[in-house]
Amino acid sequence: MTAPTATGDGLILETRHLTKDFRGFVAVSDVSLRVRRGTIHALIGPNGAGKTTVFNLLTKFLPPSSGAILYKGEDITHERPAEVARKGMIRSFQVSAVFPNLTVLENVRVALQRRLGTSFHFWKSDHTLQVLHGRALELLEAVDLAGHRDTVAVELPYGRKRALEIATTLALDPEMLLLDEPTQGMGHEDVGRVVELIRRVAADRTVLMVEHNLSVVADLCHTITVLQRGSILAEGPYAEVSRNPQVLEAYIGVAE
Amino acid sequence: MSTPDGVQESRAAWRLGIITPRRKRIFFGLLVVLGLVLPYLVYPVFLMNVLCMALFASAFNLLLGYTGLLSFGHAAFLGTAGYVTGWLLRSVGLPVELGVLAGTAVATVLGWAIGALAIRRSGIYFAMITLGFAQMIYFLAVQLPFTGGEDGLQGIPQGKALGFVPLHNPYALYYFVFAIFALGFAVIYRTIHSPFGHVLRSIRENEARALSLGYDVERYKLVAFVISAGLAGLAGSTKALVLQFVTLTDVHWHKSGEVVLMTLLGGMGTVMGPSVGALLVVAMENYLTGFGDWVTVIVGTVFVAGVLAFRRGIVGEALHLARNFPF
Structure with a gap:
C-alpha cells in the first residue's frame, strides 16, 4: 500500500x-x-x-x-x-x-442527535428523534448490525460492541x-x-x-x-x- | 455510577411490549381518575402530603435515576422554596399562585448556584458538596429572623386560587395541589422522554463516551440539576401551602436522606417508582405515629428489608415480575 x-x-x-x-x-x-x-x-x-x-x-x-x-x-x-x-x-x-443500557439504534442515534441542535430541548418529545432513524440504520448496516437495532448494547458479544462503537463514531462523520x-x-x-x-x-x-x-x-x-x-x-x-x-x-x- | 436496575427493567418492559403507548395512556388515565376521586375516600391532607413528597422524589429521581447524580442536599431546595412562599404569602400578602411561583423560582436559582459548583465533581464528592451547601442553608434557616428559627414559619394563609376559589376548603386545596403535582410530574416525564433526556441517559451510561461524542456533559448535568432543584422547590412551596407552616425539618439533612430512601424503595430510574416510595414512607410516618420515636426504626427496617429483598425497588421488581409473567 x-x-x-x-x-x-x-x-x-x-x-x-x-x-x-x-x-x-x-x-x-x-x-x-x-x-x-x-x-x-x-x-x-x-x-x-x-x-x-x-x-x-x-x-x-x-x-x-x-x-x-x-x-x-x-x-x-x-x-x-x-x-x-x-x-x-x-x-x-x-x-x-x-452505552450499555441503550439499544443499538439508540447508541448511534445519540451521536447523530447533537446535529439536530435540540439536545437541550427538554420540553420536546423524543418522537422528534425519529427523523434520525434512517441515517442510524444506514450506519448500522455498514457494520452488519441493522438486524440488532433493538438489542440492548450490553447483550451484544464483544466484537459486535466494537463494531457498534465504530458505527457510533462514524455517525459524527469525523x-x-x-x-x-x-x-x-x-x-x-x-x-x-x-x-x-x-x-x-x-x-x-x-x-x-x-x-x-x-x-x-x-x-x-x-x-x-x-x-x-x-x-x-x-x-x-x-x-x-x-x-x-x-x-x-x-x-x-x-x-x- | 452503575446503572440502576429499575432502568433495565423499564427498558425490558418496553421492549417486551409489557408497556405500550396504549397501556401507558390507559394507566395514566386511570391514575388521573383515581386522583380525582380519592379525596372522598382518604383524608385529603394525607393525600396532599403524599403528592408533595411524590413530586419531590420524582424531581430527585431525574438526577439520580436518569443522570446518575446522587444529590445529598435536596432538602435545601424543598425548604428554601417553602420558606420563601410562606413568607411571601403571610408577610407580603402575595396571591397564592405568585407565592408558589416565587418559591419555585428561588429554588431554581439556588439550584443553579449550587449545581454549578457541585457538578465539577462526581460520585461521593458531588454528594458531599451538595450536603455541604444544604448544611449552609440549614444554618441560614436557623439564623435568619424571617424563618422563625426553632419555632418555624407559622400561620401561612391559604388564600384564594385564581382570586376566588377559597383554598381553606380541603377539597378545593386538594384539586389545586393535584393540578400542581400533575403539571410538575408532566414536566419530569417529558424531560425524561425528550432529546435532552436521551443525552442525560447517555451521560449516565458512559460519561467519557458522551464527552467524546462532543457533548459538554457538565452543561447537561447543570441543566438537569436546575430542573430538579426547581421542581423540588415547587414541591416545597406547595407543601408550605398545604400544611400552613414550614419548619427546620424541611431543610434538615434528614429530609435529603428521606428522599433518597423513597426513591430507592420505589425504584430509581423508573417513572412511577419515586411516587410509590413517597406514598409508602409518608403512609408509614402518618399511620405509625402511635409508635412515637419508634417510627424511625420501623421506617429504617422497612427500608433495609425492602432494599435487600427488592434490589430494583418496588416498581422495578413489579416490572421484573411482569417480564416473567407477561400479560
Whole structure:
C-alpha cells in the first residue's frame, strides 16, 4: 500500500515536544508526532510505553505538562474534550465504549442527535428523534448490525460492541478518528472484520490508532510510530521500522 | 455510577411490549381518575402530603435515576422554596399562585448556584458538596429572623386560587395541589422522554463516551440539576401551602436522606417508582405515629428489608415480575 504523498502542509495533527509528567513519573517525554492527512497512522510500543497516555493527551482527556498539540494547524493544547470532538477529531476507548443500557439504534442515534441542535430541548418529545432513524440504520448496516437495532448494547458479544462503537463514531462523520486498540481482546474473525472496517472508513479520513497486534499494523498502516518508555524510538513505514535493530530489540522481542 | 436496575427493567418492559403507548395512556388515565376521586375516600391532607413528597422524589429521581447524580442536599431546595412562599404569602400578602411561583423560582436559582459548583465533581464528592451547601442553608434557616428559627414559619394563609376559589376548603386545596403535582410530574416525564433526556441517559451510561461524542456533559448535568432543584422547590412551596407552616425539618439533612430512601424503595430510574416510595414512607410516618420515636426504626427496617429483598425497588421488581409473567 502506498501512502498519499506528503506535502508541506499535509499534516492534520501534530504534536511538538509533548510531555506528561505524573508527579515525577514521566509517562510521555518530548513526543513530536506528525500525522499526515488521509493516512492510517499507528502508535505501537510495549505495555507501559505511554501509548494510551499520548492518546488521552491528544483527545484532551489529560492536560499535558508541556508541549503543544496542533490540529489542522490550530493550537488545541488547551481546548476542552467536547470542543475537540466537535472539531471533528473523535476517539474510541480501549474498553468498548458503548452505552450499555441503550439499544443499538439508540447508541448511534445519540451521536447523530447533537446535529439536530435540540439536545437541550427538554420540553420536546423524543418522537422528534425519529427523523434520525434512517441515517442510524444506514450506519448500522455498514457494520452488519441493522438486524440488532433493538438489542440492548450490553447483550451484544464483544466484537459486535466494537463494531457498534465504530458505527457510533462514524455517525459524527469525523475528519479524524483516534482508535485505542480497536482489535484488543478479539477473536481471529472479528479482527479481520474490524481491520476491513477500518480500511473502509479510512478511505476519506485520517486514522490514528494505538495497537499492539503487529500483524494488524503491518497490512493496514502507512506510518508507524514506535514508542518506548514515553519517547519515540522509531518512525516510518512498516518495512522500515520492522528492520530497525532498536525496535527489534525493544518491541519485537516482546511480541510473539 | 452503575446503572440502576429499575432502568433495565423499564427498558425490558418496553421492549417486551409489557408497556405500550396504549397501556401507558390507559394507566395514566386511570391514575388521573383515581386522583380525582380519592379525596372522598382518604383524608385529603394525607393525600396532599403524599403528592408533595411524590413530586419531590420524582424531581430527585431525574438526577439520580436518569443522570446518575446522587444529590445529598435536596432538602435545601424543598425548604428554601417553602420558606420563601410562606413568607411571601403571610408577610407580603402575595396571591397564592405568585407565592408558589416565587418559591419555585428561588429554588431554581439556588439550584443553579449550587449545581454549578457541585457538578465539577462526581460520585461521593458531588454528594458531599451538595450536603455541604444544604448544611449552609440549614444554618441560614436557623439564623435568619424571617424563618422563625426553632419555632418555624407559622400561620401561612391559604388564600384564594385564581382570586376566588377559597383554598381553606380541603377539597378545593386538594384539586389545586393535584393540578400542581400533575403539571410538575408532566414536566419530569417529558424531560425524561425528550432529546435532552436521551443525552442525560447517555451521560449516565458512559460519561467519557458522551464527552467524546462532543457533548459538554457538565452543561447537561447543570441543566438537569436546575430542573430538579426547581421542581423540588415547587414541591416545597406547595407543601408550605398545604400544611400552613414550614419548619427546620424541611431543610434538615434528614429530609435529603428521606428522599433518597423513597426513591430507592420505589425504584430509581423508573417513572412511577419515586411516587410509590413517597406514598409508602409518608403512609408509614402518618399511620405509625402511635409508635412515637419508634417510627424511625420501623421506617429504617422497612427500608433495609425492602432494599435487600427488592434490589430494583418496588416498581422495578413489579416490572421484573411482569417480564416473567407477561400479560
